[in-house]
Amino acid sequence: MRSTPFRRIIEAPDFWRLWYVGLIVATVRWLETIVVGIVVYQRTDSAFLVSMMTMLRLLPMGLFGIFLGALAERFDRDRTLFLVVLLMSGTSAVLAVLDLGGQLEVWHLAVASFINGCGWSTDNPVRRVMMGEVVGREKVGTAMSLDVGASNATRMIGPAVGGFLLAGTGIQGAFILSVLMYGTALLAILTIHSRIPRAAGSGAVLARIGEGLVLVRGDRRLIGVLVVTVIYNLFAWPFTSMIPVIGRDRLHLGPEGVGLLATMDGIGAFAGALLLAFWLTPRWYGRAYLGGVVCYLVMVVIFALVQSPALAGAALLLTGLGGAGFGTMQATLVYLAAPPEMRSRILGVLTVCIGTGPIGFVWLGWLADRIGAHNATAVTGVLGLLAMAATWRWWKDI
Numbered sequence: 001m002r003s004t005p006f007r008r009i010i011e012a013p014d015f016w017r018l019w020y021v022g023l024i025v026a027t028v029r030w031l032e033t034i035v036v037g038i039v040v041y042q043r044t045d046s047a048f049l050v051s052m053m054t055m056l057r058l059l060p061m062g063l064f065g066i067f068l069g070a071l072a073e074r075f076d077r078d079r080t081l082f083l084v085v086l087l088m089s090g091t092s093a094v095l096a097v098l099d100l101g102g103q104l105e106v107w108h109l110a111v112a113s114f115i116n117g118c119g120w121s122t123d124n125p126v127r128r129v130m131m132g133e134v135v136g137r138e139k140v141g142t143a144m145s146l147d148v149g150a151s152n153a154t155r156m157i158g159p160a161v162g163g164f165l166l167a168g169t170g171i172q173g174a175f176i177l178s179v180l181m182y183g184t185a186l187l188a189i190l191t192i193h194s195r196i197p198r199a200a201g202s203g204a205v206l207a208r209i210g211e212g213l214v215l216v217r218g219d220r221r222l223i224g225v226l227v228v229t230v231i232y233n234l235f236a237w238p239f240t241s242m243i244p245v246i247g248r249d250r251l252h253l254g255p256e257g258v259g260l261l262a263t264m265d266g267i268g269a270f271a272g273a274l275l276l277a278f279w280l281t282p283r284w285y286g287r288a289y290l291g292g293v294v295c296y297l298v299m300v301v302i303f304a305l306v307q308s309p310a311l312a313g314a315a316l317l318l319t320g321l322g323g324a325g326f327g328t329m330q331a332t333l334v335y336l337a338a339p340p341e342m343r344s345r346i347l348g349v350l351t352v353c354i355g356t357g358p359i360g361f362v363w364l365g366w367l368a369d370r371i372g373a374h375n376a377t378a379v380t381g382v383l384g385l386l387a388m389a390a391t392w393r394w395w396k397d398i
Helices: 005-010 013-044 047-072 077-100 106-120 123-135 137-168 171-190 205-217 220-235 237-249 255-279 282-305 309-337 340-354 357-371 373-390
Strands: none
Touching: 013 047, 013 077, 013 106, 013 123, 013 137, 013 171, 013 237, 013 255, 047 106, 047 237, 047 340, 047 357, 077 106, 077 123, 077 171, 123 137, 123 309, 123 340, 137 171, 137 255, 137 309, 220 237, 220 282, 220 309, 220 340, 220 357, 220 373, 237 255, 237 282, 237 309, 237 357, 237 373, 255 309, 282 309, 282 373, 309 340, 357 373
16 A cells, blocks of 8 residues: 555654654743743733743744854754753743742743743754654655644643643743653653754855855745745734733633633644645645635734634634644745755744744734734734735745
């Protein structure tokens, strides 16, 4: 019987080890995001500061993404991945100790968010490049679908666990769980057998970056993907920071309810990623990417305007479906378009585009403090749709 791409990937143990590392890191990210958001809002009553916590997780992508992509080609990626996860584990441990001593402050949470954002910014040029090399070019689309599916599943698990832990044990319990989960990811990294060779040559980092930018400028597909990525991170993704605020103030939910509400986005994204993994063919990659962004933006507007928790949850479910198409195809399209020896560099450029998100978070947080979180979220979603229409000539070739 002919082997399907899905079946062949299952038979690659190192792919599943890398998949598991991504699953754990993303679960902790969402768990801590919802917990930190709720705690900061309880202490400051500022939607702007809540938005800043998430913004700080994205800021390193814009600051360091392109450099990390070039640097990743010059070091052993498995060792780099181990050190990154170890750093994030240490950050959560320090926060747990500070809370145990009654010394945890909002600025500690801000610094920790930035440090973990530095770790997050290595995901595309390090872990996902390793995944692509392990499974091969012909299976990378399915591999990325499974990886995004795992990441999206964490958006169901992380917020719900975070909400219930915060209500039952306080923020200290959430950080202790984070450390334990990171520990299992570190063990998984130590069992990876594949070794991804370093890029040939010893060119300076800035020279490598220049080569990557020249390649991007000459490829209309890459330009289109990067333009849409910027729009998504300016006008779509930032709305997630307003879920705790809208959930509490507009939908009148407690910590558990906010956590459950946030899981709806993850449920839709998980289901969407599984559908893509099993049925999406390469000729539909571009359509899934673009259609996912448009669906996401429309549902952001609807989520912001409804006043029923059930309708808000349904809108988040559909944002998840749209986000699955975008998130799965984003790295896939870039990986397939880039030459093998330059994939880390080009994925580093993609990381920089993702790193434009802080601008969106700052804008949304600032606007939310002036016209209300739900109004600001709706306005931002509409602006995203207008931006898609205005940039059609750049992304029509995807």
